[in-house]
Amino acid sequence: xxxxxTAAGLAVGWLASGRAGSVATLAMVMAAANGYAKxxxx
Amino acid sequence: xxxxxxVWALLGLLLNLAPLRLTALALIVAYGLYYGLVEAAxxxxxxxxxxxxxxxxxWVDRTPPWRRILVWGSLLGPGFATRNPYAGFGLLPxxxxxVGNLGAGVAVAAAIGLLHAAGRVLGLLRDLRAVASADxxxxxxxxxxxxxxxxxxxxxxxxxxxxxxxxxx
Numbered sequence: 001x002x003x004x005x006t007a008a009g010l011a012v013g014w015l016a017s018g019r020a021g022s023v024a025t026l027a028m029v030m031a032a033a034n035g036y037a038k039x040x041x042x
Numbered sequence: 043x044x045x046x047x048x049v050w051a052l053l054g055l056l057l058n059l060a061p062l063r064l065t066a067l068a069l070i071v072a073y074g075l076y077y078g079l080v081e082a083a084x085x086x087x088x089x090x091x092x093x094x095x096x097x098x099x100x101w102v103d104r105t106p107p108w109r110r111i112l113v114w115g116s117l118l119g120p121g122f123a124t125r126n127p128y129a130g131f132g133l134l135p136x137x138x139x140x141v142g143n144l145g146a147g148v149a150v151a152a153a154i155g156l157l158h159a160a161g162r163v164l165g166l167l168r169d170l171r172a173v174a175s176a177d178x179x180x181x182x183x184x185x186x187x188x189x190x191x192x193x194x195x196x197x198x199x200x201x202x203x204x205x206x207x208x209x210x211x
Contacts, residue, residue, distance in 0.1 A: 001194060002082045008201065009200060009203075012201075020140055021141070022206065024140060031153075033191075035121065035165065037188035038162060
């Protein structure tokens with residue numbers, strides 16, 4: 001799974017032609033998920 | 043949400059004043075690889091940034107409501123001064139620094155602040171509804187599940203940042 005996740009990131013980076021904006025764009029998704037997950041923190 | 047957007051927009055401004063794009067991407071690779079492997083494998087590892095931070099109880103206990111709202115809104119909303127068990131939060135400022143453009147950096151940071159705060163609100167609302175049936179063990183199990191998912195997401199960002207560096211530099 002860890003290898004698959006890294007490979008998926010490499011593939012998306014390749015498809016995005018290395019645009020630095022792709023990291024920032026997907027970080028927005030991570031921000032929302034992190035905020036949602038934090039509410040579960042015991 | 044308003045303090046979150048303002049604080050994050052200010053961070054976006056500061057992080058994009060200097061050309062940090064390549065440094066930020068390299069840090070994302072290293073940070074994502076370490077914490078991604080630790081979280082995905084369910085190992086203890088180094089404590090994630092923000093794991094021990096939280097608003098001191100003295101700032102909100104026995105204080106007027108307006109002060110409580112101010113402290114909780116301005117500190118808890120942006121997410122920097124509150125305990126966050128997932129290392130993914132530490133990647134967000136690096137992602138902001140990786141933009142490398144002042145205007146876009148501020149916009150991305152503001153969007154991250156807004157989405158993070160909105161996610162917190164939705165999570166809290168869900169917790170409020172589920173509080174009757176939830177117990178501590180269930181809460182810990184959920185947290186472990188989210189931690190693994192956060193680890194895979196960090197590894198995804200490691201791959202993404204690696205490819206971005208390889209294709210652009």
